[in-house]
Amino acid sequence: MTNLTSPIAALPSLQRKFEGRALRSLVLTTLVWAGALIASVPLISVLYMLITRGGARLSLEVFTELPPTGFETGGGFGNALAGTFVMVGIAAAIAVPVGIMAAVFLAELGPDSKLANASRFAAKMLTGLPSILAGVFAYALVVMTTGTYSAPAGGVALAVLMLPIVVLTAEESMKMVPKIMKDAAYGMGCTRSQVIWKIVLPTGMPAILTGVMLAVARAAGETAPLLFTALFSNYWIFHDGSLAVMNPTASLAVLIYNFSGMPFDNQLELAWAASLVLVMIVLVVNIVSRIFGKPKY
Amino acid sequence: MDCKLDKIFYGNFLAVRDSHVPIEKNKITGFIGPSGCGKSTVLRSLNRMNDLVKGFRFEGHVHFLGQDVYGKGVDPVVVRRYIGMVFQQPNPFSMSIFDNVAFGLRLNRYKGDIGDRVKHALQGAALWDEVKDKLKVSGLSLSGGQQQRLCIARAIATEPEVLLLDEPCSALDPIATRRVEELMVELKKDYTIALVTHNMQQAIRVADTTAFFSVDISQGTRTGYLVEMGPTTQIFDNPREQMTSDYITGKFS
Numbered sequence: 001m002t003n004l005t006s007p008i009a010a011l012p013s014l015q016r017k018f019e020g021r022a023l024r025s026l027v028l029t030t031l032v033w034a035g036a037l038i039a040s041v042p043l044i045s046v047l048y049m050l051i052t053r054g055g056a057r058l059s060l061e062v063f064t065e066l067p068p069t070g071f072e073t074g075g076g077f078g079n080a081l082a083g084t085f086v087m088v089g090i091a092a093a094i095a096v097p098v099g100i101m102a103a104v105f106l107a108e109l110g111p112d113s114k115l116a117n118a119s120r121f122a123a124k125m126l127t128g129l130p131s132i133l134a135g136v137f138a139y140a141l142v143v144m145t146t147g148t149y150s151a152p153a154g155g156v157a158l159a160v161l162m163l164p165i166v167v168l169t170a171e172e173s174m175k176m177v178p179k180i181m182k183d184a185a186y187g188m189g190c191t192r193s194q195v196i197w198k199i200v201l202p203t204g205m206p207a208i209l210t211g212v213m214l215a216v217a218r219a220a221g222e223t224a225p226l227l228f229t230a231l232f233s234n235y236w237i238f239h240d241g242s243l244a245v246m247n248p249t250a251s252l253a254v255l256i257y258n259f260s261g262m263p264f265d266n267q268l269e270l271a272w273a274a275s276l277v278l279v280m281i282v283l284v285v286n287i288v289s290r291i292f293g294k295p296k297y
Numbered sequence: 298m299d300c301k302l303d304k305i306f307y308g309n310f311l312a313v314r315d316s317h318v319p320i321e322k323n324k325i326t327g328f329i330g331p332s333g334c335g336k337s338t339v340l341r342s343l344n345r346m347n348d349l350v351k352g353f354r355f356e357g358h359v360h361f362l363g364q365d366v367y368g369k370g371v372d373p374v375v376v377r378r379y380i381g382m383v384f385q386q387p388n389p390f391s392m393s394i395f396d397n398v399a400f401g402l403r404l405n406r407y408k409g410d411i412g413d414r415v416k417h418a419l420q421g422a423a424l425w426d427e428v429k430d431k432l433k434v435s436g437l438s439l440s441g442g443q444q445q446r447l448c449i450a451r452a453i454a455t456e457p458e459v460l461l462l463d464e465p466c467s468a469l470d471p472i473a474t475r476r477v478e479e480l481m482v483e484l485k486k487d488y489t490i491a492l493v494t495h496n497m498q499q500a501i502r503v504a505d506t507t508a509f510f511s512v513d514i515s516q517g518t519r520t521g522y523l524v525e526m527g528p529t530t531q532i533f534d535n536p537r538e539q540m541t542s543d544y545i546t547g548k549f550s
Contacts (some may be wrong), residue, residue: 180388184448186349188401188455189378198400203391295391 047279054276057269062277067234067255073266077274079236080250083151084281086237087230087251088219090155091162096212099166100201103208106167107174108196119167126164134160135225143229151237151249154230161222162215169211173204206293213289217282223253232258252278298322298343298459298489302357305338307350311516312338316523318508320459325485327504327529328493331549334510335521336493340461343491344380345373362458378405381452385464387444389436389451394419394428397436397447401455414454421487422450423480442473449480453488460484462492466499478503497545500529507532509541 016022061076068075102119110116138157143149177200185195201208231248232255238244252274259271298320305313313335320326320343328336338347345366347353359366366376378401389397398415407414415432419425424446428439436447445465452460462481466474481490481503494500500507508526512519525538536542543549 178388180384180386181390183346183349183384184388184390184451185400187344187346187377187382187384188404188451189374189376190404191374194404198404199390 050272050276050279053269054272054274057273058276062270062273066236067250067259067270068266069234071264075266075270077250077252077255077270077277079233080252080255080274081277083154083230083233083237083250084220084252084278086151087154087158087226087249088216090152091158091219092212092216094155094159095162095166095215099163099212099215100170100208102167103170103174104196104201106171108192108200120171123164123167126160127168129161129164130224131161131222132224132227134158135227135229138225138229146246148246149229149231149248150246151230152245154226154249154251157225157229158219158222161225162219165215165218166211169214170204170208173207173211174200176207177203206295210289210293213285213292217285217289220281220285221253221278223251223257226251226254227257230254252281299360300339300343300357302339302342302355302359304354304356305335305342305347306352306354306356308352310518311520313510313521314513316508316510316521318523318526320489320491321506322489323485323487324505325481325490325492325503327500327507328491328510329495329497329500329507329544330510330521330524331512331544332495333519333521334512336508336510337463338521339510340463340491340493341382343459343461344377344382346377346382348373378455379457380459380461381455381457382461383445383448383452383463383465386468387441387448389439389444389447391435391437393433394436394439394447395432398450398454400451405455407455415450418450418454419447421453421484422446423476423483424450440473442469442476445469445473445477446480449477449484453484457488459489459491462490464493464495467495474499497533501533504529509536509538509544511540511544 018026061074062078063076063081064078065074065076066079067077102123106116106120134157137160138153142153142156146153181203182195182199185199190198230251233248233250235244235247235250237247237249256271256274256278259267259274262268300316300318300320302313302316302318304311304315316339318326318328318339328340330336341347342355343359343361343366347355355367357367361376362379364371390400392400395415398418399411402411402414416425416429419428424443427443428434428447436444439447445468449460449465466477469477478499481492484490485505492500492504494504505528506526507529509524509532510521511524512521514520524540525532525536527537532541533545536545
């Protein structure tokens with residue numbers, strides 16, 4: 001009866017109450033926030049250390065001079081930077097064309113064939129391959145046969161790491177090209193290869209490039225595959241007027257590895273600076289991939 | 298163009314049987330019928346688009362330019378250059394509007410003024426006035442109706458003999474539909490058109506001849522076949538078959 005005579009008293013309250021559902025929601029929200037903060041602590045502290053300690057030593061000389069030995073002061077890692085570019089370049093020259101062609105096969109030519117399933121499986125396994133094994137592979141394939149540590153050996157090792165990333169991302173990118181778009185091309189009288197060259201590859205290209213850039217960024221930062229393929233060198237890859245390709249070659253990653261264990265302050269500072277440069281390279285590559293990764297149309 | 302088909306298979310599945318569909322020059326031939334009656338299958342067989350489907354097999358003949366489209370040694374790729382197609386979903390390429398229309402011309406290594414032909418095709422598709430100032434803009438940025446007219450422009454740029462339209466308006470709103478329908482009537486002056494439509498009103502509005510397909514489920518599978526074909530007015534006002542009459546009066550769909 002009271003319900004009918006005094007409706008106000010009977011109406012449920014719409015006020016927020018901190019109990020039950022609301023309380024649980026609050027707790028969960030707090031936990032999620034805390035998780036996000038904790039997850040960013042390592043990243044931010046690494047960046048902070050890199051910028052403060054590496055930035056302190058950053059100057060023009062580190063890019064142009066050779067690594068110091070022992071108690072020498074000054075010096076830089078110009079040769080290591082050049083070596084990294086050369087080896088990543090070799091790796092990309094191998095992995096990108098092979099990877100994209102393999103992806104065309106996987107996505108367009110024989111997506112359900114035995115060969116495709118086998119290569120897809122192999123590529124997925126390779127993405128989880130400990131990178132030092134890529135080094136072992138290149139050591140056996142290139143160093144043993146040529147009898148020397150060299151930039152091509154390092155490039156092959158890095159290519160092994162890049163290849164599965166390129167294959168899998170390129171395959172995904174091509175699969176994203178809508179079937180109706182391919183139908184339109186067939187309907188215009190395109191052959192299968194024209195559909196692939198004129199429609200599938202151009203339409204998927206931004207996403208393919210993103211994958212390539214990610215692979216490049218990964219390769220640039222790898223140390224283990226280079227330790228016994230390219231080794232290290234205190235000299236320029238380009239010296240005495242010729243390209244010393246079949247010699248041990250320096251890289252930023254191996255320089256960091258070597259110098260960070262040394263008991264000399266100068267080398268330690270250079271290792272920090274080299275780390276900062278390496279991170280900046282990865283950052284630039286990522287930014288470039290974002291720019292290219294935007295579809296043109 | 299004359300299509301006499303005995304059987305179309307997808308693998309072991311008999312999709313369409315016994316249909317004779319003559320398609321007259323400079324007329325619009327409408328294909329109507331309930332879902333799954335094979336009208337799209339028949340249409341897509343005319344330019345051998347179904348060759349892309351695994352297990353597809355065609356028994357019969359499609360006479361076109363004095364030859365059999367399914368004859369020995371005929372290249373489906375060449376057939377498709379003479380028989381253009383517009384699909385249910387607008388499917389422009391992710392290129393500029395200009396490049397979309399120029400695509401077929403470049404594919405055929407057209408020697409003349411591409412710009413001229415692109416303009417002509419866009420005018421033919423009643424899209425020129427809307428896009429003439431943004432030919433470099435992506436074809437995908439247009440509205441659905443505009444995209445479909447772009448696809449029509451793309452199809453007519455190479456001046457094919459026949460245009461196959463597979464439910465070209467089913468993804469469009471009524472206003473865009475009206476525009477595309479007006480366009481079809483305009484286009485039949487220069488082209489021979491075969492049109493699959495779900496919409497009987499559309500067939501009445503634009504088709505000169507109408508083919509009614511239905512599904513035969515008596516053999517335990519769904520096999521489409523041609524029930525009857527004739528001038529659109531006869532099919533809708535005075536159908537010969539009871540089934541046609543039942544379909545157009547909405548007794549089944």
